[in-house]
Amino acid sequence: MSEFKQAIVIRNDLKMGKGKIAAQASHASIGAYVKCLEKHKDWAEDWFDMQKKVVLKVDSVTEIVTLFESIKKELPCVLIKDAGRTQIEPGSITALGIGPAPEEKIDKYTHSLKLL
Amino acid sequence: MSEFKQAIVIRNDLKMGKGKIAAQASHASIGAYVKCLEKHKDWAEDWFDMQKKVVLKVDSVTEIVTLFESIKKELPCVLIKDAGRTQIEPGSITALGIGPAPEEKIDKYTHSLKLL
Numbered sequence: 343m344s345e346f347k348q349a350i351v352i353r354n355d356l357k358m359g360k361g362k363i364a365a366q367a368s369h370a371s372i373g374a375y376v377k378c379l380e381k382h383k384d385w386a387e388d389w390f391d392m393q394k395k396v397v398l399k400v401d402s403v404t405e406i407v408t409l410f411e412s413i414k415k416e417l418p419c420v421l422i423k424d425a426g427r428t429q430i431e432p433g434s435i436t437a438l439g440i441g442p443a444p445e446e447k448i449d450k451y452t453h454s455l456k457l458l
Numbered sequence: 459m460s461e462f463k464q465a466i467v468i469r470n471d472l473k474m475g476k477g478k479i480a481a482q483a484s485h486a487s488i489g490a491y492v493k494c495l496e497k498h499k500d501w502a503e504d505w506f507d508m509q510k511k512v513v514l515k516v517d518s519v520t521e522i523v524t525l526f527e528s529i530k531k532e533l534p535c536v537l538i539k540d541a542g543r544t545q546i547e548p549g550s551i552t553a554l555g556i557g558p559a560p561e562e563k564i565d566k567y568t569h570s571l572k573l574l
Contacts, residue, residue, distance in 0.1 A: 352480065359574075361513040361574035365512075368466060368484050371487060397480045458480065
């Protein structure tokens with residue numbers, strides 16, 4: 343049986359503070375979880391007790407958008423745009439939430455990314 | 459009409475890295491949101507589109523537990539214990555998720571806390 347996890351990808355090039363990162367990660371986490379509930383309720387439920395999460399980083403907007411475009415046909419995921427009240431330009435893409443989904447399906451796309 | 463927000467409180471004394479903080483914040487955010495859906499579905503729904511979140515800090519386990527104990531009778535909230543695979547001792551309390559709930563109900567408990 344597969345193990346499930348959720349991956350949260352943060353734009354490291356924006357140099358957000360840790361509170362800002364925590365908020366963007368939480369947006370991504372809830373957004374992708376709710377999308378998963380709609381499309382793969384069984385995955386969301388199997389994952390919920392342990393809530394395994396991994397937080398990864400990319401270094402550009404191109405990288406995060408390309409990743410989102412390649413993943414979105416196969417897995418529940420959500421791209422986060424910040425309202426931009428603090429620290430960064432309004433409408434900036436800050437984070438990507440992926441899954442929960444079977445680990446190996448996520449790793450196929452994220453294996454080259456480093457931990458934040 | 460009230461505005462709704464979610465507050466995420468992080469234990470700053472644990473000196474967790476930003477990826478670790480992001481993961482703990484996400485646990486707290488999803489946990490408190492799901493609890494809110496069970497008890498105050500209208501709050502959760504009103505909050506969902508904007509997902510206003512504020513990330514705060516405390517400096518001890520006593521402070522976070524005391525806060526949780528005082529809030530839990532009135533508002534949906536969840537205390538997060540880390541599985542402790544990385545960085546910190548297994549079972550450590552790392553974060554507290556509160557709400558979504560009407561802003562003023564949350565502020566009553568958290569007004570003295572600083573942003574992370």
